[in-house]
Amino acid sequence: MPSVWAQALGSVPPTAVSAVQLAMPWPPGRSPQGFWVSEKFDGVRAVWDGQVLRFRSGRVIAAPGWFLLALPRVALDGELWLGRGAFDRLSGVVRQVEPDDKAWRAVQYLVFDAPGHAVPFAERVAFVQATLAQAQQPWLVSVAQREVKDARALQALLLDTVRQGGEGLMLHRADALWQPGRTDALFKLKLDLDEEGLVVGHQPGKGRLTGMTGALLVQMPSGQRFALGTGLSDALRRAPPPVGAWVTYRYRERTPSGLPRFASFVRVREAE
Template identity: 40%
Template sequence: MKHVFFWLCTALVICASPTSFSNIAPDVQLAKVYEQRKPVSDYLVSEKYDGVRAVWDGKLLKTRTGHIIHAPKWFTAVLPNRWLDGELWAGYNNFAFVSSLVRRKVPDHENWQQVHYLIFDAPDPLLTFEQRFEKYQGIVNGLHSIHVKPIPQHHFTNKAQLDEFYTQVLLRGGEGVMLHEKAATHQGGRTAQVLKYKPKFDAEAVVIAHLPGRGKYQGMMGAIRVKTMEGVIFNIGTGFTDEQRVSPPAIGSTITFQYQGFTKYGKPRFASFLRVRDAL
Protein backbone atom coordinates (compact mmCIF):
# COMPACT_ATOMS: atom_id res chain seq x y z
CA MET A 1 0.00 0.00 0.00
CA LYS A 2 2.92 2.38 0.71
CA HIS A 3 4.13 1.96 -2.89
CA VAL A 4 0.63 2.67 -4.26
CA PHE A 5 0.32 5.78 -2.10
CA PHE A 6 3.75 7.00 -3.28
CA TRP A 7 2.85 6.70 -6.96
CA LEU A 8 -0.54 8.35 -6.47
CA CYS A 9 1.11 11.30 -4.74
CA THR A 10 3.73 11.52 -7.50
CA ALA A 11 1.01 11.58 -10.18
CA LEU A 12 -0.86 14.33 -8.37
CA VAL A 13 2.29 16.46 -8.09
CA ILE A 14 3.04 16.06 -11.80
CA CYS A 15 -0.54 17.00 -12.78
CA ALA A 16 -0.66 20.00 -10.46
CA SER A 17 2.70 21.58 -11.31
CA PRO A 18 4.64 22.47 -14.48
CA THR A 19 6.87 19.73 -15.86
CA SER A 20 10.17 20.28 -17.60
CA PHE A 21 11.00 16.69 -18.54
CA SER A 22 12.46 16.60 -22.04
CA ASN A 23 10.32 15.15 -24.83
CA ILE A 24 7.27 14.53 -22.66
CA ALA A 25 4.20 15.61 -24.61
CA PRO A 26 2.15 18.23 -22.72
CA ASP A 27 -1.47 17.29 -22.04
CA VAL A 28 -2.81 20.00 -24.35
CA GLN A 29 -6.38 20.56 -25.47
CA LEU A 30 -7.23 19.89 -29.13
CA ALA A 31 -10.23 21.48 -30.81
CA LYS A 32 -13.20 19.92 -32.53
CA VAL A 33 -15.26 21.57 -35.30
CA TYR A 34 -17.93 24.12 -34.41
CA GLU A 35 -21.40 22.79 -35.30
CA GLN A 36 -23.65 25.31 -33.45
CA ARG A 37 -24.94 22.82 -30.89
CA LYS A 38 -24.77 25.28 -27.99
CA PRO A 39 -25.58 29.00 -27.79
CA VAL A 40 -22.76 31.31 -28.85
CA SER A 41 -23.09 33.03 -25.48
CA ASP A 42 -21.68 29.89 -23.82
CA TYR A 43 -18.27 30.59 -25.37
CA LEU A 44 -15.40 33.03 -25.39
CA VAL A 45 -14.24 33.63 -28.97
CA SER A 46 -10.78 34.50 -30.30
CA GLU A 47 -8.96 34.64 -33.60
CA LYS A 48 -7.27 31.38 -34.66
CA TYR A 49 -3.65 32.08 -35.52
CA ASP A 50 -1.86 29.80 -37.98
CA GLY A 51 1.32 29.48 -35.98
CA VAL A 52 3.29 26.70 -34.32
CA ARG A 53 1.67 25.46 -31.10
CA ALA A 54 4.05 26.06 -28.21
CA VAL A 55 3.72 25.12 -24.55
CA TRP A 56 5.82 26.79 -21.85
CA ASP A 57 6.10 24.36 -18.92
CA GLY A 58 7.72 26.84 -16.57
CA LYS A 59 11.27 26.09 -17.71
CA LEU A 60 11.20 24.86 -21.30
CA LEU A 61 9.34 25.76 -24.50
CA LYS A 62 7.96 22.67 -26.23
CA THR A 63 5.86 21.61 -29.18
CA ARG A 64 2.54 19.93 -28.38
CA THR A 65 4.23 16.57 -29.01
CA GLY A 66 6.88 17.28 -26.37
CA HIS A 67 9.91 18.25 -28.45
CA ILE A 68 12.00 21.10 -27.07
CA ILE A 69 11.93 24.35 -29.04
CA HIS A 70 15.37 25.94 -28.96
CA ALA A 71 14.28 29.56 -28.75
CA PRO A 72 16.83 32.24 -27.85
CA LYS A 73 17.30 32.73 -24.12
CA TRP A 74 16.18 36.35 -24.41
CA PHE A 75 12.88 35.11 -25.89
CA THR A 76 12.02 32.87 -22.93
CA ALA A 77 13.72 34.87 -20.15
CA VAL A 78 10.56 36.88 -19.46
CA LEU A 79 8.25 33.85 -19.17
CA PRO A 80 6.92 32.93 -15.69
CA ASN A 81 7.40 29.71 -13.75
CA ARG A 82 4.03 28.30 -14.75
CA TRP A 83 2.29 26.53 -17.63
CA LEU A 84 1.28 28.68 -20.59
CA ASP A 85 -0.17 27.55 -23.92
CA GLY A 86 -0.03 29.53 -27.14
CA GLU A 87 1.14 29.99 -30.72
CA LEU A 88 4.48 31.12 -32.10
CA TRP A 89 3.37 33.49 -34.85
CA ALA A 90 5.16 35.83 -37.26
CA GLY A 91 2.26 37.33 -39.17
CA TYR A 92 -0.26 36.00 -41.67
CA ASN A 93 0.88 33.32 -44.15
CA ASN A 94 4.19 32.84 -42.34
CA PHE A 95 3.64 29.35 -40.91
CA ALA A 96 6.53 27.85 -42.91
CA PHE A 97 8.89 30.59 -41.71
CA VAL A 98 8.10 29.91 -38.03
CA SER A 99 8.18 26.15 -38.55
CA SER A 100 11.70 26.36 -40.00
CA LEU A 101 12.88 28.38 -36.98
CA VAL A 102 11.36 25.91 -34.53
CA ARG A 103 13.16 22.95 -36.15
CA ARG A 104 16.60 24.50 -35.64
CA LYS A 105 18.67 23.37 -32.65
CA VAL A 106 20.74 26.56 -32.80
CA PRO A 107 18.41 29.58 -32.67
CA ASP A 108 18.49 32.18 -35.42
CA HIS A 109 18.42 35.27 -33.17
CA GLU A 110 17.72 37.74 -35.98
CA ASN A 111 14.70 35.89 -37.37
CA TRP A 112 13.31 35.13 -33.90
CA GLN A 113 12.93 38.91 -33.55
CA GLN A 114 9.94 38.59 -35.90
CA VAL A 115 8.17 35.98 -33.76
CA HIS A 116 5.46 36.61 -31.18
CA TYR A 117 4.33 34.15 -28.53
CA LEU A 118 0.55 34.58 -28.46
CA ILE A 119 -0.91 33.09 -25.27
CA PHE A 120 -4.45 31.65 -25.27
CA ASP A 121 -4.49 29.62 -22.04
CA ALA A 122 -2.88 29.16 -18.64
CA PRO A 123 -4.04 25.59 -17.94
CA ASP A 124 -5.29 24.90 -14.44
CA PRO A 125 -7.59 21.94 -13.64
CA LEU A 126 -9.43 23.91 -10.96
CA LEU A 127 -10.39 26.95 -13.06
CA THR A 128 -12.94 27.45 -15.82
CA PHE A 129 -11.74 28.85 -19.12
CA GLU A 130 -13.32 32.21 -18.33
CA GLN A 131 -11.27 32.33 -15.12
CA ARG A 132 -8.15 31.13 -16.94
CA PHE A 133 -8.58 33.90 -19.53
CA GLU A 134 -8.54 36.52 -16.78
CA LYS A 135 -5.52 34.79 -15.29
CA TYR A 136 -3.39 34.50 -18.45
CA GLN A 137 -4.29 38.03 -19.48
CA GLY A 138 -3.08 39.35 -16.13
CA ILE A 139 0.08 37.22 -16.17
CA VAL A 140 1.11 38.17 -19.70
CA ASN A 141 0.27 41.86 -19.40
CA GLY A 142 2.37 41.87 -16.23
CA LEU A 143 5.41 40.71 -18.20
CA HIS A 144 5.50 44.00 -20.16
CA SER A 145 7.01 42.07 -23.05
CA ILE A 146 7.17 43.13 -26.69
CA HIS A 147 7.04 39.58 -28.06
CA VAL A 148 4.72 37.80 -25.57
CA LYS A 149 1.09 38.86 -25.90
CA PRO A 150 -2.27 37.59 -24.62
CA ILE A 151 -4.83 36.63 -27.26
CA PRO A 152 -8.03 38.66 -26.64
CA GLN A 153 -11.25 36.77 -25.98
CA HIS A 154 -14.64 38.15 -27.03
CA HIS A 155 -18.18 37.68 -25.69
CA PHE A 156 -20.95 37.33 -28.30
CA THR A 157 -24.64 36.82 -27.63
CA ASN A 158 -25.73 35.42 -30.99
CA LYS A 159 -24.53 33.75 -34.19
CA ALA A 160 -24.78 36.98 -36.21
CA GLN A 161 -22.19 38.64 -33.97
CA LEU A 162 -19.93 35.58 -34.23
CA ASP A 163 -20.18 35.61 -38.03
CA GLU A 164 -19.38 39.32 -38.19
CA PHE A 165 -16.20 38.76 -36.16
CA TYR A 166 -15.39 35.67 -38.23
CA THR A 167 -15.70 37.69 -41.46
CA GLN A 168 -13.43 40.43 -40.09
CA VAL A 169 -10.78 37.82 -39.25
CA LEU A 170 -10.91 36.35 -42.74
CA LEU A 171 -10.70 39.80 -44.39
CA ARG A 172 -7.46 40.61 -42.57
CA GLY A 173 -5.90 37.31 -43.63
CA GLY A 174 -6.79 35.12 -40.66
CA GLU A 175 -7.82 31.51 -41.00
CA GLY A 176 -10.78 31.34 -38.64
CA VAL A 177 -11.83 31.62 -35.00
CA MET A 178 -11.72 29.52 -31.84
CA LEU A 179 -14.56 29.04 -29.37
CA HIS A 180 -13.72 28.07 -25.77
CA GLU A 181 -16.59 27.01 -23.53
CA LYS A 182 -16.61 29.55 -20.69
CA ALA A 183 -17.54 27.16 -17.88
CA ALA A 184 -15.25 24.28 -18.95
CA THR A 185 -12.22 23.23 -16.92
CA HIS A 186 -9.04 22.12 -18.66
CA GLN A 187 -9.28 18.69 -20.28
CA GLY A 188 -6.43 17.16 -22.26
CA GLY A 189 -6.90 15.68 -25.73
CA ARG A 190 -9.59 16.27 -28.34
CA THR A 191 -12.53 17.96 -26.64
CA ALA A 192 -15.85 19.57 -27.59
CA GLN A 193 -15.09 22.29 -25.04
CA VAL A 194 -12.79 23.89 -27.61
CA LEU A 195 -14.11 24.39 -31.14
CA LYS A 196 -12.64 25.80 -34.35
CA TYR A 197 -14.73 27.69 -36.87
CA LYS A 198 -13.05 27.90 -40.26
CA PRO A 199 -14.07 27.98 -43.93
CA LYS A 200 -11.85 24.95 -44.36
CA PHE A 201 -10.83 22.62 -41.59
CA ASP A 202 -7.55 20.79 -41.28
CA ALA A 203 -6.64 17.48 -39.69
CA GLU A 204 -3.88 14.92 -39.72
CA ALA A 205 -3.61 11.39 -41.07
CA VAL A 206 -0.95 8.76 -41.68
CA VAL A 207 -0.02 7.74 -45.24
CA ILE A 208 -0.65 4.01 -45.72
CA ALA A 209 -0.34 3.63 -49.52
CA HIS A 210 0.52 5.36 -52.81
CA LEU A 211 -1.95 4.96 -55.67
CA PRO A 212 -0.68 5.17 -59.28
CA GLY A 213 -1.60 8.13 -61.45
CA ARG A 214 -3.44 8.08 -64.76
CA GLY A 215 -3.52 10.36 -67.80
CA LYS A 216 -1.15 13.28 -67.30
CA TYR A 217 -0.05 11.71 -64.02
CA GLN A 218 0.92 8.39 -65.64
CA GLY A 219 4.08 7.09 -63.99
CA MET A 220 3.55 9.39 -61.00
CA MET A 221 1.57 9.20 -57.79
CA GLY A 222 -2.11 9.81 -58.44
CA ALA A 223 -3.34 9.80 -54.85
CA ILE A 224 -2.33 8.75 -51.37
CA ARG A 225 -4.38 6.53 -49.12
CA VAL A 226 -4.43 7.73 -45.53
CA LYS A 227 -5.79 6.69 -42.16
CA THR A 228 -6.90 9.14 -39.46
CA MET A 229 -6.37 8.62 -35.73
CA GLU A 230 -10.06 7.66 -35.57
CA GLY A 231 -9.40 4.84 -38.05
CA VAL A 232 -11.12 6.43 -41.08
CA ILE A 233 -9.43 5.41 -44.37
CA PHE A 234 -9.79 7.47 -47.55
CA ASN A 235 -7.84 8.78 -50.56
CA ILE A 236 -6.43 12.24 -51.18
CA GLY A 237 -5.70 13.09 -54.81
CA THR A 238 -5.57 16.89 -54.88
CA GLY A 239 -3.31 19.59 -53.50
CA PHE A 240 -0.05 18.08 -54.75
CA THR A 241 2.59 19.69 -56.96
CA ASP A 242 4.09 17.64 -59.80
CA GLU A 243 7.28 17.41 -57.75
CA GLN A 244 5.33 15.92 -54.85
CA ARG A 245 3.69 13.43 -57.18
CA VAL A 246 7.12 12.26 -58.33
CA SER A 247 8.34 12.07 -54.73
CA PRO A 248 5.17 11.63 -52.63
CA PRO A 249 4.94 11.75 -48.81
CA ALA A 250 6.54 8.60 -47.41
CA ILE A 251 4.38 5.72 -46.26
CA GLY A 252 4.16 6.02 -42.49
CA SER A 253 4.55 9.80 -42.51
CA THR A 254 1.90 12.10 -41.05
CA ILE A 255 0.33 14.66 -43.34
CA THR A 256 -1.99 17.60 -42.77
CA PHE A 257 -4.98 17.86 -45.09
CA GLN A 258 -7.85 20.32 -45.55
CA TYR A 259 -11.50 19.36 -45.86
CA GLN A 260 -14.98 20.85 -45.85
CA GLY A 261 -17.12 18.88 -43.44
CA PHE A 262 -17.93 15.18 -43.71
CA THR A 263 -19.82 12.87 -46.05
CA LYS A 264 -22.74 10.78 -44.78
CA TYR A 265 -20.21 7.95 -44.40
CA GLY A 266 -18.09 10.00 -42.00
CA LYS A 267 -15.26 10.66 -44.44
CA PRO A 268 -13.74 14.15 -44.93
CA ARG A 269 -15.43 15.98 -47.80
CA PHE A 270 -13.24 17.52 -50.55
CA ALA A 271 -10.02 16.45 -48.80
CA SER A 272 -6.92 18.16 -50.18
CA PHE A 273 -3.25 17.66 -49.26
CA LEU A 274 -1.72 20.59 -47.38
CA ARG A 275 1.73 19.55 -46.13
CA VAL A 276 3.79 16.83 -44.48
CA ARG A 277 3.77 17.38 -40.76
CA ASP A 278 7.23 18.13 -39.40
CA ALA A 279 8.50 15.64 -36.86
CA LEU A 280 8.68 18.23 -34.08
Protein backbone atom coordinates in the same frame (compact mmCIF):
# COMPACT_ATOMS: atom_id res chain seq x y z
CA MET B 1 -3.76 39.52 -9.42
CA PRO B 2 -3.19 37.47 -6.23
CA SER B 3 0.29 36.01 -6.01
CA VAL B 4 -1.21 32.67 -4.93
CA TRP B 5 -2.17 32.16 -8.57
CA ALA B 6 1.42 32.47 -9.68
CA GLN B 7 2.49 30.16 -6.88
CA ALA B 8 -0.10 27.57 -7.85
CA LEU B 9 0.81 27.64 -11.53
CA GLY B 10 4.51 27.72 -10.85
CA SER B 11 4.24 24.57 -8.77
CA VAL B 12 2.59 22.54 -11.54
CA PRO B 13 5.03 19.75 -12.48
CA PRO B 14 6.02 19.57 -16.17
CA THR B 15 4.27 16.21 -16.65
CA ALA B 16 0.98 17.80 -15.58
CA VAL B 17 1.03 20.33 -18.40
CA SER B 18 2.86 18.46 -21.18
CA ALA B 19 -0.50 17.40 -22.65
CA VAL B 20 -2.63 19.98 -24.46
CA GLN B 21 -6.29 20.67 -24.97
CA LEU B 22 -7.55 19.75 -28.44
CA ALA B 23 -10.53 21.38 -30.11
CA MET B 24 -13.64 19.84 -31.62
CA PRO B 25 -15.46 21.23 -34.71
CA TRP B 26 -18.07 23.86 -33.82
CA PRO B 27 -21.64 22.57 -34.43
CA PRO B 28 -23.38 24.64 -37.17
CA GLY B 29 -25.97 27.07 -35.84
CA ARG B 30 -25.05 26.64 -32.18
CA SER B 31 -25.30 29.74 -30.00
CA PRO B 32 -21.91 31.05 -28.80
CA GLN B 33 -23.40 32.33 -25.53
CA GLY B 34 -21.26 31.23 -22.61
CA PHE B 35 -18.15 31.00 -24.82
CA TRP B 36 -15.22 33.33 -25.34
CA VAL B 37 -14.15 33.72 -28.95
CA SER B 38 -10.67 34.40 -30.34
CA GLU B 39 -8.92 34.17 -33.69
CA LYS B 40 -7.51 30.78 -34.68
CA PHE B 41 -3.87 31.47 -35.44
CA ASP B 42 -2.01 29.36 -37.99
CA GLY B 43 1.10 28.97 -35.86
CA VAL B 44 3.09 26.27 -34.07
CA ARG B 45 1.66 25.10 -30.75
CA ALA B 46 4.06 25.74 -27.88
CA VAL B 47 3.59 24.74 -24.23
CA TRP B 48 5.71 26.38 -21.53
CA ASP B 49 5.79 24.53 -18.20
CA GLY B 50 7.62 27.31 -16.38
CA GLN B 51 11.04 25.91 -17.28
CA VAL B 52 10.97 24.25 -20.70
CA LEU B 53 9.26 25.20 -23.99
CA ARG B 54 7.87 22.22 -25.91
CA PHE B 55 5.94 21.30 -29.02
CA ARG B 56 2.57 19.64 -28.39
CA SER B 57 4.33 16.28 -28.88
CA GLY B 58 6.49 17.02 -25.84
CA ARG B 59 9.71 17.54 -27.81
CA VAL B 60 11.78 20.50 -26.61
CA ILE B 61 11.80 23.64 -28.77
CA ALA B 62 15.29 25.05 -29.25
CA ALA B 63 14.50 28.71 -28.61
CA PRO B 64 17.20 31.34 -27.94
CA GLY B 65 18.22 31.92 -24.33
CA TRP B 66 16.88 35.50 -24.26
CA PHE B 67 13.45 34.23 -25.38
CA LEU B 68 13.27 31.60 -22.64
CA LEU B 69 14.62 33.86 -19.89
CA ALA B 70 11.90 36.43 -20.59
CA LEU B 71 9.04 33.94 -20.15
CA PRO B 72 7.21 34.03 -16.79
CA ARG B 73 7.96 31.10 -14.49
CA VAL B 74 4.40 29.80 -14.79
CA ALA B 75 2.71 27.33 -17.13
CA LEU B 76 1.44 28.80 -20.43
CA ASP B 77 -0.10 27.44 -23.62
CA GLY B 78 -0.10 29.26 -26.94
CA GLU B 79 1.16 29.55 -30.50
CA LEU B 80 4.48 30.68 -31.88
CA TRP B 81 3.54 33.00 -34.74
CA LEU B 82 5.09 35.09 -37.51
CA GLY B 83 1.90 36.48 -39.02
CA ARG B 84 -0.96 35.38 -41.23
CA GLY B 85 0.09 33.17 -44.11
CA ALA B 86 3.61 32.65 -42.74
CA PHE B 87 3.31 29.13 -41.32
CA ASP B 88 5.96 27.53 -43.55
CA ARG B 89 8.50 30.24 -42.78
CA LEU B 90 7.71 30.00 -39.06
CA SER B 91 8.06 26.21 -39.10
CA GLY B 92 11.51 26.56 -40.61
CA VAL B 93 12.56 28.94 -37.83
CA VAL B 94 11.25 27.16 -34.73
CA ARG B 95 12.24 23.61 -35.72
CA GLN B 96 15.95 24.30 -36.14
CA VAL B 97 18.22 22.40 -33.78
CA GLU B 98 20.39 25.50 -33.39
CA PRO B 99 18.16 28.59 -33.04
CA ASP B 100 18.65 31.42 -35.53
CA ASP B 101 18.70 34.40 -33.18
CA LYS B 102 17.87 36.98 -35.86
CA ALA B 103 14.93 34.96 -37.20
CA TRP B 104 13.55 34.39 -33.70
CA ARG B 105 13.40 38.18 -33.13
CA ALA B 106 10.35 38.25 -35.42
CA VAL B 107 8.53 35.40 -33.62
CA GLN B 108 5.64 36.18 -31.26
CA TYR B 109 4.33 33.89 -28.54
CA LEU B 110 0.54 34.27 -28.54
CA VAL B 111 -0.70 32.88 -25.22
CA PHE B 112 -4.30 31.76 -24.79
CA ASP B 113 -4.31 29.62 -21.64
CA ALA B 114 -2.62 28.76 -18.35
CA PRO B 115 -2.85 24.93 -18.28
CA GLY B 116 -3.15 22.80 -15.19
CA HIS B 117 -4.74 25.53 -13.07
CA ALA B 118 -8.05 24.57 -11.43
CA VAL B 119 -10.08 27.70 -12.15
CA PRO B 120 -12.54 28.46 -14.98
CA PHE B 121 -11.20 29.61 -18.34
CA ALA B 122 -12.36 33.21 -17.79
CA GLU B 123 -10.18 33.43 -14.68
CA ARG B 124 -7.24 31.81 -16.44
CA VAL B 125 -7.50 34.43 -19.18
CA ALA B 126 -7.40 37.21 -16.58
CA PHE B 127 -4.31 35.63 -15.07
CA VAL B 128 -2.57 35.37 -18.45
CA GLN B 129 -3.33 39.00 -19.26
CA ALA B 130 -1.96 40.25 -15.94
CA THR B 131 1.12 38.04 -16.05
CA LEU B 132 2.12 38.98 -19.60
CA ALA B 133 1.53 42.67 -18.89
CA GLN B 134 4.07 42.40 -16.07
CA ALA B 135 6.58 40.70 -18.38
CA GLN B 136 6.59 43.79 -20.67
CA GLN B 137 7.78 41.95 -23.77
CA PRO B 138 6.25 43.13 -27.08
CA TRP B 139 6.52 39.63 -28.60
CA LEU B 140 4.74 38.00 -25.63
CA VAL B 141 1.04 38.56 -26.33
CA SER B 142 -2.19 37.59 -24.60
CA VAL B 143 -4.68 36.41 -27.23
CA ALA B 144 -7.69 38.73 -27.38
CA GLN B 145 -10.96 37.11 -26.27
CA ARG B 146 -14.48 38.42 -26.88
CA GLU B 147 -18.10 37.49 -26.30
CA VAL B 148 -20.39 37.08 -29.31
CA LYS B 149 -24.14 37.45 -28.87
CA ASP B 150 -25.55 34.87 -31.29
CA ALA B 151 -24.86 32.44 -34.15
CA ARG B 152 -25.44 35.09 -36.80
CA ALA B 153 -22.89 37.45 -35.26
CA LEU B 154 -20.46 34.54 -34.93
CA GLN B 155 -20.73 33.76 -38.65
CA ALA B 156 -20.21 37.41 -39.49
CA LEU B 157 -17.09 37.51 -37.32
CA LEU B 158 -15.79 34.36 -39.00
CA LEU B 159 -16.25 35.82 -42.49
CA ASP B 160 -14.58 39.09 -41.47
CA THR B 161 -11.63 37.22 -39.94
CA VAL B 162 -11.15 35.11 -43.07
CA ARG B 163 -11.43 38.17 -45.35
CA GLN B 164 -8.56 39.72 -43.40
CA GLY B 165 -6.41 36.62 -43.96
CA GLY B 166 -7.21 34.77 -40.74
CA GLU B 167 -7.73 31.03 -40.56
CA GLY B 168 -10.86 30.91 -38.40
CA LEU B 169 -12.07 31.18 -34.81
CA MET B 170 -11.64 29.35 -31.51
CA LEU B 171 -14.42 29.10 -28.93
CA HIS B 172 -13.68 28.25 -25.31
CA ARG B 173 -16.39 27.78 -22.70
CA ALA B 174 -15.89 30.52 -20.12
CA ASP B 175 -16.75 28.35 -17.11
CA ALA B 176 -14.70 25.31 -18.18
CA LEU B 177 -11.86 23.94 -16.09
CA TRP B 178 -8.65 22.99 -17.87
CA GLN B 179 -8.32 19.37 -18.91
CA PRO B 180 -5.98 17.68 -21.39
CA GLY B 181 -7.06 16.00 -24.59
CA ARG B 182 -10.05 16.59 -26.85
CA THR B 183 -12.79 18.33 -24.91
CA ASP B 184 -16.23 19.82 -25.48
CA ALA B 185 -15.02 22.99 -23.74
CA LEU B 186 -12.91 23.97 -26.76
CA PHE B 187 -14.05 24.28 -30.39
CA LYS B 188 -12.69 25.52 -33.69
CA LEU B 189 -14.74 27.19 -36.42
CA LYS B 190 -13.52 27.51 -40.00
CA LEU B 191 -15.12 27.92 -43.41
CA ASP B 192 -13.55 24.56 -44.29
CA LEU B 193 -13.04 21.72 -41.84
CA ASP B 194 -9.60 20.18 -41.42
CA GLU B 195 -8.12 17.00 -40.00
CA GLU B 196 -4.85 15.06 -39.86
CA GLY B 197 -4.35 11.65 -41.41
CA LEU B 198 -1.61 9.04 -41.71
CA VAL B 199 -0.05 8.32 -45.12
CA VAL B 200 -0.29 4.55 -45.65
CA GLY B 201 0.45 4.35 -49.38
CA HIS B 202 0.85 6.09 -52.74
CA GLN B 203 -1.26 5.72 -55.86
CA PRO B 204 0.52 6.11 -59.24
CA GLY B 205 -0.38 9.03 -61.46
CA LYS B 206 -1.91 8.76 -64.93
CA GLY B 207 -1.69 10.92 -68.05
CA ARG B 208 0.29 14.07 -67.28
CA LEU B 209 1.13 12.62 -63.85
CA THR B 210 2.59 9.36 -65.18
CA GLY B 211 5.76 8.58 -63.25
CA MET B 212 4.62 10.70 -60.31
CA THR B 213 2.29 10.17 -57.38
CA GLY B 214 -1.33 10.60 -58.35
CA ALA B 215 -2.70 10.53 -54.81
CA LEU B 216 -1.75 9.73 -51.25
CA LEU B 217 -3.60 6.89 -49.56
CA VAL B 218 -4.52 8.42 -46.22
CA GLN B 219 -5.89 6.75 -43.10
CA MET B 220 -8.26 8.90 -41.05
CA PRO B 221 -8.40 8.88 -37.23
CA SER B 222 -11.50 6.68 -37.61
CA GLY B 223 -9.44 4.05 -39.44
CA GLN B 224 -11.14 4.71 -42.79
CA ARG B 225 -8.95 5.32 -45.83
CA PHE B 226 -9.29 7.56 -48.88
CA ALA B 227 -7.21 8.86 -51.79
CA LEU B 228 -5.94 12.44 -51.37
CA GLY B 229 -4.72 13.98 -54.62
CA THR B 230 -6.19 17.46 -54.81
CA GLY B 231 -3.79 20.14 -53.59
CA LEU B 232 -0.57 18.21 -54.22
CA SER B 233 2.05 20.25 -56.08
CA ASP B 234 4.14 18.63 -58.82
CA ALA B 235 7.14 18.85 -56.48
CA LEU B 236 5.26 16.82 -53.85
CA ARG B 237 4.08 14.35 -56.48
CA ARG B 238 7.72 13.73 -57.47
CA ALA B 239 8.84 13.39 -53.82
CA PRO B 240 5.67 12.57 -51.84
CA PRO B 241 5.37 12.40 -48.05
CA PRO B 242 6.57 8.91 -47.09
CA VAL B 243 4.44 6.18 -45.60
CA GLY B 244 4.17 6.96 -41.90
CA ALA B 245 4.04 10.74 -42.37
CA TRP B 246 1.11 12.75 -41.04
CA VAL B 247 -0.60 15.24 -43.35
CA THR B 248 -3.25 17.89 -42.85
CA TYR B 249 -6.17 18.01 -45.30
CA ARG B 250 -9.12 20.34 -45.65
CA TYR B 251 -12.67 19.32 -46.58
CA ARG B 252 -16.19 20.74 -46.84
CA GLU B 253 -18.31 18.03 -45.21
CA ARG B 254 -18.51 14.26 -44.78
CA THR B 255 -20.23 11.69 -46.94
CA PRO B 256 -22.88 9.44 -45.32
CA SER B 257 -20.13 6.84 -44.80
CA GLY B 258 -17.95 9.36 -42.95
CA LEU B 259 -15.34 10.10 -45.63
CA PRO B 260 -14.28 13.73 -46.24
CA ARG B 261 -15.97 15.34 -49.25
CA PHE B 262 -13.86 17.61 -51.54
CA ALA B 263 -10.70 16.89 -49.51
CA SER B 264 -7.62 18.94 -50.38
CA PHE B 265 -4.02 18.54 -49.18
CA VAL B 266 -2.76 21.39 -46.97
CA ARG B 267 0.67 20.41 -45.63
CA VAL B 268 2.87 17.73 -44.15
CA ARG B 269 2.95 17.78 -40.35
CA GLU B 270 6.58 18.16 -39.40
CA ALA B 271 8.04 15.59 -37.02
CA GLU B 272 8.24 16.91 -33.45
